[in-house]
Amino acid sequence: MLDAIRRRRVTRSFTAEPVSADVLREILRAARCASSAGNRRIHRFLVIRDAATVKRLKPFAPGMLGWPPALIVVSTDLEQARKANVQFERDMNSWIDVGTALMSMMLAAQALGLGSCPATSFSQAAVARLLDFPPTLLPELILQLGHPLGQPSRSPRRASALRLEDLTDWERLGQREPEPDATASSTRAEASESTIQSTR
Numbered sequence: 001m002l003d004a005i006r007r008r009r010v011t012r013s014f015t016a017e018p019v020s021a022d023v024l025r026e027i028l029r030a031a032r033c034a035s036s037a038g039n040r041r042i043h044r045f046l047v048i049r050d051a052a053t054v055k056r057l058k059p060f061a062p063g064m065l066g067w068p069p070a071l072i073v074v075s076t077d078l079e080q081a082r083k084a085n086v087q088f089e090r091d092m093n094s095w096i097d098v099g100t101a102l103m104s105m106m107l108a109a110q111a112l113g114l115g116s117c118p119a120t121s122f123s124q125a126a127v128a129r130l131l132d133f134p135p136t137l138l139p140e141l142i143l144q145l146g147h148p149l150g151q152p153s154r155s156p157r158r159a160s161a162l163r164l165e166d167l168t169d170w171e172r173l174g175q176r177e178p179e180p181d182a183t184a185s186s187t188r189a190e191a192s193e194s195t196i197q198s199t200r
């Protein structure tokens with residue numbers, strides 16, 4: 001699992017090979033299993049494999065760079081959200097839920113030998129219109145899926161890319177490393193505490 005997480009990269013070029021419904025169902029199950037705030041499940045998933053539909057969407061989705069043989073459009077069901085009393089203006093959880101579903105689907109796709117790339121750069125109004133969505137369904141993200149064209153990138157992330165240390169502080173802002181002794185002694189303390197508990 002950790003290796004898969006480290007190796008995952010987006011795929012923007014796909015072969016024309018179709019993606020089977022079974023494989024797509026597996027990817028959708030991964031979305032269904034993703035963590036969801038309050039377990040509200042206010043998102044819906046539309047699978048598109050029709051090349052003509054992909055072609056019609058492309059001009060309104062500059063974030064879709066290649067020709068993916070399959071798409072999963074993740075949308076917010078506004079009717080469901082209303083029932084769950086979601087206050088969009090001060091509740092970011094809905095958008096976070098799109099992210100948890102996305103990551104689960106991307107990792108599932110990778111495990112199944114597919115490449116994937118999310119796109120949020122698209123006209124929500126145009127996509128909703130082209131897909132005949134009711135006004136209660138808002139497209140949030142398009143996941144492009146397919147068999148990677150050529151060898152998927154397995155190269156390590158660029159040396160110039162941000163490192164973990166550039167993004168992370170420990171205990172307080174400005175502290176870049178954990179205190180080695182503190183970590184070791186707290187681990188020792190936890191170990192001795194569990195020893196104490198187990199002998200109680």
Ligand SMILES: Cc1cc2nc3c(=O)[nH]c(=O)nc-3n(C[C@H](O)[C@H](O)[C@H](O)COP(=O)(O)O)c2cc1C
Binds near residue numbers: 010119120
């Ligand atoms: C919420 C979100 C939206 C994204 N939208 C697009 C997009 O519209 N078009 C695109 O080509 N890539 C898109 N990406 C992919 C990112 O550009 C990509 O994840 C990033 O460059 C890091 O590459 P990696 O995933 O291979 O590590 C998106 C990623 C996320 C998480």
